[in-house]
Amino acid sequence: MAVMTYKSDSLGLTIEIDHYTCDGDGECVDICPAEVFVMENEKSTAPNVDECTECCACVEACPQTAIKHSSC
Numbered sequence: 300m301a302v303m304t305y306k307s308d309s310l311g312l313t314i315e316i317d318h319y320t321c322d323g324d325g326e327c328v329d330i331c332p333a334e335v336f337v338m339e340n341e342k343s344t345a346p347n348v349d350e351c352t353e354c355c356a357c358v359e360a361c362p363q364t365a366i367k368h369s370s371c
């Protein structure tokens with residue numbers, strides 16, 4: 300496991316998800332209005348980063364503070 304980096308060149312932003320601390324409870328999946336996150340093997344991933352609206356809800360919702368967002 301590692302810190303996963305998801306970059307949107309079109310939006311000029313980056314989301315980092317720390318897979319050491321992510322415990323897979325899926326708060327980010329539930330709260331993201333743009334369906335950016337997908338759970339894979341009980342870890343959050345952000346394959347749809349290009350859909351992000353930069354609302355910062357994922358950063359605030361993660362109980363493990365495992366998500367870093369370049370705009371938040």
Ligand code: SF4
Nearest residue numbers: 331351352354355357
């Ligand atoms: S900032 Fe908002 S839109 Fe972007 S990934 Fe987080 S919850 Fe989704």
